[in-house]
Amino acid sequence: MGIWRRLERISHNGAILIHSFEIFLNGALHWLAGKYYYSPSVVVNLTDEKFFKVPIPTITTTSLLRFYGIVALQGCLYVLGDRRNENEIDIWMMKEYGVVESWTKVSVVKITFPFCPTPVCLMSDDDIILAAPGKAKLIIYSKKKEQLREMNANGKTSKKLPDEMIEEIVSWMPVKSVGQFRCVSRHWRSFLSDLKFIKAYLNYQSNKHEKFKLILISGVSQSRHSLHINPNPQNGIDAISTELSFHEKWKKIIGSCNGLVLVLDEEDAAFLINPTILEYYRISNSPLALPKHGTSIAYALGYDFSSDDYKVITLSCYRGVLEGDLLCTYVDVSARMGFWRRLERISHNGAIPIHGFGVFLNGALHWLAGKYYCSTSIIVAFNLTDEKFLEVPIPTITTTSLLHFYGIVALKWCLCVMGDRRNENEIDVWMMKEYGVVESWTKFIVVKNAFPFCPTPVCLMSDDDIILVAPGKAKLIIYNKKKEQQREMNVDGKTSECIRTRTFMESLVSSMICRETEGSDYIT
Structure with missing residues (x-):
């Protein structure tokens, strides 16, 4: 036939592929998939085009084991488990396909190199050929002797990979x-x-699976930290913090995209930072936006796939104007462009952004907007490719309870809005499971609100646990939707203090992508 076809979207309870190589065995393709708290094997049968799961080994040891790879050797499925605290790699074989009881530990590799090796094939019953990333060599491991040696080809050790x-x-x-x-x-x-x-x-x-870190500003010291979240807390510690050693002080965290984070300092100067590789770059304020006095300004950061540009957006409007238009300016943060541009004033029937942080999703930036003359809320989206504004439908509410939408976030790569039912002390979180389709809005979670101010979801720890930031408490809260219980998040053995927080993913993208800009009047 020679034509591409699309299968329906398949949900596997949050399991997303983490191993980039597929393994073909028994008429099906296999991937190792990551979940918040374990790694199942996800399989697609090429005959009936159905997804199913193959069970992974049942681990009874107390050692910390993380499965990181999947291979096929001698017609059997193998998974690789990393026990770095013991400097060992476990290799498990499924002797009878699909039978969980048939998983057998066939080898334990004593590793002396810094990174996890991957089996390539068997040389004999005792010898396994491994690819060792840290050595850029092919390695032969003898199970019987528990020894490693570099592979010899034509009288020489193996060439570079x-x-x-x-x-x-x-x-x-x-x-x-x-x-x-x-x-x-x-x-x-x-x-x-x-x-x-x-x-x-x-x-x-x-x-990979939705594995984010948090970047936050603490409550008392105003210090800045990144948090590594532990989905399986041990000793009651939910996250480990690392202080970020940036010279500049910033007070607002606007948002993130591909590992870059947009922040503002006390003078509202914008900085693009990468918290992982500790790089930052200053972006001048837009000379084309409305003056600060008497205006509201919303910022956002996004990525234009068509031009390979990162764009910093400002939306500004005069306060109190019933039919105020939105003035949009943006800068292409790249070595090719690097200057501010202004679009025409865009009218959305008096809708002005009330949630100051834009959410980047599906190639567009989204703001929750409100109208001065009624209680209606809408979602205003700005497509970064065609530079057009559009409206994304909000949930259709059939209940008689008074619901006020007050925030917008992205969870599980889906757009979510928060609704406040203060007369019932509840917060509704609605998720748009299919982007742009109003019928796909689903009430994702109901938070029993015991806070003086409306909390905002930050990210998911697991299928049941969601991290919230509670403004009135300056704390990070973990809410369990199954038990309908909340507790303060434990960071480094103590409760967290937080006044600003956002998620980001680790990346190598440099914040100094515009450092070679020539002839720019507005990027400094």
Whole structure:
């Protein structure tokens, strides 16, 4: 036939592919998939085109084991488990396909290199050929002797791995590991710093499960931290914090896109930062926006896929004007453009953004907007490719309860709005499961509100736990929707203090992408 076809969207309870290589076995394709708290194997049968799950090994040991890879050897399915606290890699074989009881640990690799190896094939009953990313070599491991040696080909040790294989292997690794790989050799440093690899790495990471970090400003000290969330808290610790050592002080976290975070300082100067690689770049205020006095200004950061540009957007309007238009200005933060431009004034029937942070999703930025002369809320979206405004429908409410929409976020790669039913002390979180389709709005969660001010969802820890920021408490709260219970989030062994927070993903994208701009009047 030779034509592409699309299957229906298949939900697997939050399981998203984390292993980029598919494994063909028994007439089906297999991937290792990540979930918030475990890694199932997701399979598509090529005959009936149906998805199903293959059970992973049942682990009884108390050692911390993380499955990170999947291979096929001798006609059987294998998974690889990392026990880094013991410097060992477990290799498990499913001797009888689909039978969970048939999983057998066939080998334990004592590793002496810094990164997890991947089995390539078996040389004999005792010898396994491994690809070791940190050594850029092929390794032979003897199970009986528990010894490693470099593979010898034509009287020489194995040649360097091709760049394509390096890219595939390294792309599974966290950013910190990529930074260590850059120290292997000049070639690796050049290759792993190339924009082509950085984009490929970003694509790999984006296809993983929704694994975000938090960036926040603490309540008392005003210090800035990134939080690594632990979906399986041990010893009651929900997250580990790392203080960010940026020289500039910023007071607002606007939003993030592809690992870059837009922040404002006390003078409302905009900075583009990458909290992972600790880079930042200052962007001048828009000389084309309305003056600050008597106006409202909303900022946002997004990415234009068609032009490969990151864009900083401002929406400004005069306060108190019944039929006020939106004045939109934006800057292309790239080495090719790098100057502010202004679009024509756009009227949305008096709708002015009331939620100051734009949410980037599906190539567009979204704001919740309200109208001065009625209680109606709408979602205003700005498409970064065609530079057009459009309206995204909000949920159709049939209940008689008074519901006031007050915020907008993205959860599970879906647009969500928060509705306040203060007369019932409840907060509704609605999710648009199919973008742009009003019928797909679903009440995702109902939060029993015990706060003086409306909380805002930040991200999901698991299927049942959602992290909220409670303005009146300056705390991060974990709410369990199944138990309808809430508790303060434990960070580094103590309750968290937070006045500003957003999510971001780790990436290698540099915040200094506009540093080589020439002839720019507005980027400094």
